[in-house]
Amino acid sequence: MAARKAKPSRAPRAIWSGTISFGMVSIPVQLYTATQSHDVHFHLLHKGCGARLKNVRWCPRHEKAIPWDDVERGFEYTKGKYVPISEDDLEHLPVKTVHTVEISDFVRLEEVDPIYYDKAYYLAPEETGTKAFALLRQALQQTGRAAVAKVAIRDKENLCLVRPYEDVLSMETMFYANEIRATDEIATNGAKVSPKELQMAVSLVENLSDSFDPERYEDEYQAALKKVIGAKVEGAPLPETPTESGTKVVDLMEALRASVEATKKKSGATQGKASNAGRRTSQRRRKTA
Numbered sequence: 001m002a003a004r005k006a007k008p009s010r011a012p013r014a015i016w017s018g019t020i021s022f023g024m025v026s027i028p029v030q031l032y033t034a035t036q037s038h039d040v041h042f043h044l045l046h047k048g049c050g051a052r053l054k055n056v057r058w059c060p061r062h063e064k065a066i067p068w069d070d071v072e073r074g075f076e077y078t079k080g081k082y083v084p085i086s087e088d089d090l091e092h093l094p095v096k097t098v099h100t101v102e103i104s105d106f107v108r109l110e111e112v113d114p115i116y117y118d119k120a121y122y123l124a125p126e127e128t129g130t131k132a133f134a135l136l137r138q139a140l141q142q143t144g145r146a147a148v149a150k151v152a153i154r155d156k157e158n159l160c161l162v163r164p165y166e167d168v169l170s171m172e173t174m175f176y177a178n179e180i181r182a183t184d185e186i187a188t189n190g191a192k193v194s195p196k197e198l199q200m201a202v203s204l205v206e207n208l209s210d211s212f213d214p215e216r217y218e219d220e221y222q223a224a225l226k227k228v229i230g231a232k233v234e235g236a237p238l239p240e241t242p243t244e245s246g247t248k249v250v251d252l253m254e255a256l257r258a259s260v261e262a263t264k265k266k267s268g269a270t271q272g273k274a275s276n277a278g279r280r281t282s283q284r285r286r287k288t289a
Contacts, residue, residue, distance in 0.1 A: 016153055020123065020136065020162070020169075021096075022103035027133050028126035029101070031153070034170065035120055040225050090155065097152040101162065101171070106145040112161060116174040123162065123169040137164045200256040207263035 014030035021027075044053045057066045074082035096102055101123070125133035140146065146163035151171075158173040193201075227239050 017126070018099040018101065018151070019129075020101045020103065020133075020149075022136070022147065025132060025136075026100075027136065028129040029123045029133065029169075030126060031171070032122040032124065033120075034122045038219070038222065040222060040229065093152070095152055095157060097150045097157050101149050101151040101160070103147045103149040103162070105148040106140075106143070107148055108144060109146045109161075109163060112146070112174075115180060116159075117161075118158075118173040118175055121171040121173070122165070123171050133169075137169055140164045140169075197253060197256065200253065200260060203260050204256060204263060207260060 012032045014032055016031035018029065018031075019026045020029050045051065046053060057068075057071060058064075059066050072084050072086065074084045076082050091098070140162075141164045146161050149160050149162055149171075150157055151160055152158070153173075159176055161172045161174055163170050163172075224239065230236075231238050
């Protein structure tokens, strides 16, 4: 199921323009961010007077604040020594992917472990590339493949995965293999489980299994934070912290057994509601027939 769309206050703006290149085909496209944050953001205040603090770009050599027009980037090539790097330097790097999503391979999506995913974008065609764009998207849909590519954005050549998503292409930037940390140094203690424990755990997983519906999930932390902020603004009492329900169980088998029984009851209640709703719908249909 497609994810619920956030409602932007204004039309999305492309953050990059270039081409998708595969074989001898080049498709002019624009890149858009696919996600937006709804998190509560805080400001830094001076404790006591409550004044908002300012971030100042301070030059220690001239002992004064520097405006943005006089700020540039630089690379420290030796201790205390910097070489300036301009936007023009970055724009003219001798790399094809500065202006191109360069496709190198086509793979099955299930072959790519989600641990490699970083950030999601949308690719949409320029007016002159709509047909070629549609052709690529439909070819990926029909073959069940995703394109592995590289593109340079945000001062880095990103590995990425391009796949069909609704009427556009989704582009996930990915971590390179050497950016994924190995797990062999993380202690798991090699614990062994009994067949009964495994069977009980599998039953719990099966009882809680369902199809993925992203609209079922909400950020409860942000909702609670907004309630606290609203209460503090109005001078009202703060919302009470919910207490943990149930009794803590130390024995693993007992905890699994209790969890399985709880999910059985929940599943039965859900099915009962669905069955009652179905019967009411059937009765209404018979009355109107």
